[in-house]
Amino acid sequence: MSPQRRIALVSVLAATVLIVLKLVTGLATGSLGLVSDALHSGTDLIAALLTFLAVGMAVRPADRHHAYGHGKAEHLAALAEAAILVVASLFIAFHALRNLVGESQSNVDPRWYAIAVVVLVIAVDASRVLVSMRGARTYRSAALASNAVHFGSDLLGSVAVLAGLVLARAGYE
Incomplete structure (x- = not known):
């Protein structure tokens, strides 16, 4: 398995764990922020799976139907991730x-x-941003760069959820 695919696979596994953690905790506490974050993590899982598949496809050599190789698969995955x-x-x-x-x-x-x-x-999320950014730079991967940006937005969303929980704990409604 290529290093790019390994990075993408770790993202798939992390997204799966985060979905379960956020959803269970959100439902137990009644936090729309956490339930929404779990839904967002569901989209992360789909995006990470797309990246995993695209990175695997992008390294395939040129063939009769793809004279310049399969490298555009990464860009299509990045576009799909943005739409999601x-x-x-x-x-x-x-x-x-x-x-x-x-x-x-x-x-x-x-x-x-x-x-x-x-x-x-x-x-x-912070570790996923760093690992994806490093992988994107090292392997010049558009799909991993897109993952890094996506995980950065997740990080900001999680900070907002944390702020909401802290304010709710302090008594603000």
Whole structure:
């Protein structure tokens, strides 16, 4: 397995673990932020799988149907990842706006373990950003670069969820 595929495979495994952690904790505490983050991690899993497949395909040599090789597969995966991110962001924004205008009641129970899970998620996201950026530079991989940007947005989202949980724990609604 190539180093690029190994990096992408670790992203697939990390996304799977993060989905379970965020969803279970979000449902247990009633945190829309964590449930939304779990949904976002679902899109991360799809994107990481696309990257894993694209990186494997991109290293194939030229053939009769692809005179210049299969390198464009990485760029197509990056484009698909961007589309997935847009759709997930719109879905999350819709539900967040419903909560803000009062259509839906939010009953968040900001337990200590919810905060601990989000801190762990932030650490995992930060490491995924660094590893993907390093892999993108080393192997000149558009798919890994796209992953790094995507995981950077996840990192910012997780910081926002952490801020929301801390504020809820402090008594703000």
